[in-house]
Amino acid sequence: MIKAVQFSLTIVLLAALSLRAQPNPAQLAEEDAVRRQEATITLHNKLTAAQEAQHKGYLVDSAKLYQEAVSLFPKVGPANAAVEAEKKQAVAGLVEIRLQLARTAQHRGNFAEANEQVSSALKIDPRNRELIDFKRENDKLILAQRGTVPSAETLAKV
Secondary structure (H helix, E strand, C coil): CHHHHHHHHHHHHHHHHHHHHCCCHHHHHHHHHHHHHHHHHHHHHHHHHHHHHHHHCCHHHHHHHHHHHHHCHHHHCCCCHHHHHHHHHHHHHHHHHHHHHHHHHHHCCCHHHHHHHHHHHHHHCCCCHHHHHHHHHHHHHHHHHECCECCHHHHHHC
């Protein structure tokens, strides 16, 4: 009899704990809203920091911050017009910086680095005509350089 009562109490206790562990839909929605709000604030802060770094001429730092801002887009979710404007600014800033870094690398004769930068920008804005044209020209330079400069594979072997 005592074992039966203990067993019954254990079942009741486990049932109570399992009911308590399951959050209700309102609580889940509230937690999701808080996470989206946090991501929105972080997006704004990253965008501001990226723009400041860009104005100071810290292009690599700026590109990293813009990239971090863009990576927050899925976490922000559907947003208001102000957040959508910040998303567009982040994309435009990242594309501008990557293209500037690509041009600098190309000017130094580092066509592989230029290709990495422009390819990264094309992942964010694949229809950007300026990026497409730059990549096409850079690919021609890489092709023209073939045979006169060791390839990345050859350099890796050395």
